[in-house]
Amino acid sequence: MNTLQQIRFIWKPFIFLLCLVPATMVVTDVFGLTGSLGANPVEAILDRFGNWGLRFIMITLAITPLRRMTGWNWLSRYRRMIGLFTFFYIAMHFTTWFVLDRDMLLSEVVEDLTKRPFILVGFTALLILTALAITSFTAIRRRMGRRWQILHNAVYIVGILGVWHYWWQVKKDITEPLIYAAVLATLLGARIIWRLARRRKQRRAALQAQVQS
Amino acid sequence: MLIRKTADIRPSEITSETNYLNRRDFIRAGAIAGGSLIAASAGAAVIPDTRQAKLSGISKSPFSTDEAPNSFEDISTYNNFYEFGTGKADPFRNAQDFKPRPWTIEVSGFAEKTGTFDFDDFMKPFDLEERIYRMRCVEAWSMVIPWVGISLAEVVKYFRPTSKAKYVAFETLNDKEQMPGIRRRSLDWPYREGLTIEEATNPLSILAVGIYGNSIPNQNGAPIRLVTPWKYGFKGIKSIVKINFTSSRPRTSWNMAAANEYGFYANVNPEVSHPRWSQARERRIGAGLFADKQETLMFNGYGEQVAHLYKGLDLRRNF
Numbered sequence: 001m002n003t004l005q006q007i008r009f010i011w012k013p014f015i016f017l018l019c020l021v022p023a024t025m026v027v028t029d030v031f032g033l034t035g036s037l038g039a040n041p042v043e044a045i046l047d048r049f050g051n052w053g054l055r056f057i058m059i060t061l062a063i064t065p066l067r068r069m070t071g072w073n074w075l076s077r078y079r080r081m082i083g084l085f086t087f088f089y090i091a092m093h094f095t096t097w098f099v100l101d102r103d104m105l106l107s108e109v110v111e112d113l114t115k116r117p118f119i120l121v122g123f124t125a126l127l128i129l130t131a132l133a134i135t136s137f138t139a140i141r142r143r144m145g146r147r148w149q150i151l152h153n154a155v156y157i158v159g160i161l162g163v164w165h166y167w168w169q170v171k172k173d174i175t176e177p178l179i180y181a182a183v184l185a186t187l188l189g190a191r192i193i194w195r196l197a198r199r200r201k202q203r204r205a206a207l208q209a210q211v212q213s
Numbered sequence: 214m215l216i217r218k219t220a221d222i223r224p225s226e227i228t229s230e231t232n233y234l235n236r237r238d239f240i241r242a243g244a245i246a247g248g249s250l251i252a253a254s255a256g257a258a259v260i261p262d263t264r265q266a267k268l269s270g271i272s273k274s275p276f277s278t279d280e281a282p283n284s285f286e287d288i289s290t291y292n293n294f295y296e297f298g299t300g301k302a303d304p305f306r307n308a309q310d311f312k313p314r315p316w317t318i319e320v321s322g323f324a325e326k327t328g329t330f331d332f333d334d335f336m337k338p339f340d341l342e343e344r345i346y347r348m349r350c351v352e353a354w355s356m357v358i359p360w361v362g363i364s365l366a367e368v369v370k371y372f373r374p375t376s377k378a379k380y381v382a383f384e385t386l387n388d389k390e391q392m393p394g395i396r397r398r399s400l401d402w403p404y405r406e407g408l409t410i411e412e413a414t415n416p417l418s419i420l421a422v423g424i425y426g427n428s429i430p431n432q433n434g435a436p437i438r439l440v441t442p443w444k445y446g447f448k449g450i451k452s453i454v455k456i457n458f459t460s461s462r463p464r465t466s467w468n469m470a471a472a473n474e475y476g477f478y479a480n481v482n483p484e485v486s487h488p489r490w491s492q493a494r495e496r497r498i499g500a501g502l503f504a505d506k507q508e509t510l511m512f513n514g515y516g517e518q519v520a521h522l523y524k525g526l527d528l529r530r531n532f
Contacts, residue, residue: 030502038302039283039291039498040354101496103505108491116489169489171352172470173299173399 007077015078019085022052023092042100049093054166054180056086057159061187068194080136083155087133090162094126118168125161128154156191159184258336258363258422260436262314265427268361270341276417276518277345282425283356283499289430291498293350294451295399296385296392297432303394304432311391313435313452322382322458325373332436336422338371339363343426344419346442348449349481349513351467353506354496360440361423366414374410374458381413382406382463383439384455400466406439406450407463407477409522417442417518420453443515445479476532480523481513485532 001009026048028034030041037044060083067075102108112119132152135141141148163184167177260268282288294304297311316332341361349355369381387403389395395402412418421440422429429435434451441448447467457463467475474488483493494506512519523531 039287040301040496041502042496043354100502111491115486115491118489171299172295173397175397 003074007074012078012081016081019056019082022048023089042096046093046096046101049089049096050166053086053089053093054162056082056089057155057162058180058183058187060086060155061159061184065187065190084133084136086158087129090126090129094123118165121161121168122165125158125165128158128161132158156188159188258339258341260332260336260422260428263428265430267427268341268423271343271361271423271426272340274342274344277343277359278347278357280345280347280357282345282359285425287499288356288358288424289432291356292432293352293446294394294432294434296394296402296404296452298394299397299399307393308431311431311435313431316436316454318437318453319455320372320457321455323375323378323460324458325375327372335437336363339367341423342419344421344440344442346417346440347513348440348442348446349495349509351445351447351475351479351487351492353487353490353492353494353509354498355507355509355513356498359425360419360421361426361429362419362421362440364416365418365420365439366416368420368456369410369414372456372458377460378458379410380459380461380463381408381410382455382457382459383450383453384457385450386452386454401469404450404466405463405469406448406465407459408439408441408448410458411522412441412519415519415522417515443481443512443519445475445481447475448479478523478528478531480519480528480532481509482511482528482532483509484511485529 025034026037026045029037030045060079063075063079063082067073098104098109102112113123114120132155135144135148135151144151163177163180166180167174170177258270260266290305291301292304293301294308297304297307314332317329318332318335319329320327341363343359343361345357345359347355348358374381383406385404386392387395408418419440420437421434422437424430424433429438434449434453437453438451439449439453462477465477467479468477481492486492492509495509496506497504510516
């Protein structure tokens with residue numbers, strides 16, 4: 001088997017199953033097989049999916065910086081799959097909220113979206129993620145051309161909205177949102193620094209070309 | 214000549230090491246058992262100094278609800294007690310080594326009888342009652358808890374507050390050695406709460422010392438905590454060490470942390486939303502994964518007993 005085949009038939013299925021572990025654990029915990037969801041299972045499921053959604057955003061955003069630092073270009077082959085798992089966990093978080101927490105009452109959903117900004121922030125992030133998930137097919141990507149990259153840069157906004165949504169809903173102890181914010185700042189900060197460095201290099205090259213001519 | 218010694222002492226006659234080490238508890242328990250035989254009717258609330266000790270001489274109360282109480286497991290593993298951590302499971306995990314005895318309560322302020330009292334002496338003048346109350350958390354969940362407690366009205370009366378006493382202020386123990394959550398500044402310690410004197414002397418208000426007929430678990434506020442069932446749960450200050458009769462409104466912890474979200478009164482009110490969530494409905498813990506939330510009742514359904522306390526008060530502004 002060559003490297004591409006190894007990725008396709010061994011590593012990708014392996015990572016896929018690994019990404020499913022947190023979701024499987026929620027199901028087995030509901031039945032008390034692997035643990036318990038405690039006295040308030042709805043809240044526990046909501047938190048579980050929300051937290052994993054945030055973690056997956058961070059993992060997705062970590063792929064490019066990691067690839068640049070290590071030169072492991074094969075990492076980019078997992079980027080779409082992990083990005084889609086981010087969408088999956090956030091969608092499950094939303095579904096839990098809509099079905100189990102709001103009891104599918106549209107009036108409550110409308111009230112929450114209009115009166116409670118942190119829910120609107122989270123919902124906006126979900127809408128953006130949905131657009132990214134729909135346009136993730138190769139055929140659509142090809143047809144979109146350069147506009148695809150512009151649209152998919154919105155994943156940075158999703159990261160910011162996600163942490164903001166979490167930060168706004170905790171009652172008092174902001175330790176965990178603060179950790180997510182720090183990770184996100186590092187991941188986005190690295191991109192800004194790289195971009196600035198690249199621009200400087202380009203300018204210097206242009207200047208040199210001018211001097212020589 | 215062989216003189217046979219009879220076998221020294223049978224093992225069963227020897228006091229075990231644990232019993233030896235706990236001999237004071239043993240003697241005290243005996244004395245208490247004896248004492249309670251004499252004093253049961255005279256109303257001496259005695260709380261044995263052992264974990265989850267069975268309480269005796271508990272009378273029933275007409276204020277109890279007939280709704281089914283939550284399981285002891287739910288009540289004792291899903292708690293908000295930030296002194297032991299901000300997660301719901303943290304208090305159960307981190308309060309196991311907490312020592313609720315020996316314990317003293319300092320009574321101060323505008324009252325004729327003040328001073329520092331040993332917990333056992335503090336309890337003596339009062340009767341134990343079972344009060345099965347609904348408990349509505351400000352986070353929009355609720356439970357039904359079979360408390361054992363003493364009437365706060367009786368306690369207030371006993372210390373004879375003067376006419377200057379308009380409020381009763383409470384404080385929780387502030388001990389970072391025993392309470393790991395205090396090392397973090399999640400709230401401005403010590404935890405503080407307060408009631409108007411009218412609220413404190415309302416027959417619904419109790420100081421709880423037990424749950425399900427046994428002394429109260431550490432994570433629920435051992436050895437003594439406040440319960441005011443028509444208010445959000447955060448008013449129910451735990452592990453009380455100070456009671457102060459004051460003339461002005463005391464500062465209270467959650468109100469200090471976020472005044473726009475948590476008011477001094479904190480009466481359960483389905484019409485006044487928390488800025489970040491609705492208070493119209495609540496999730497009853499233990500109802501199951503697919504159970505719908507239930508409607509929240511004004512004053513948590515205790516309006517008959519307490520609504521008169523707030524006549525003429527704008528509850529939207531004084532939330």
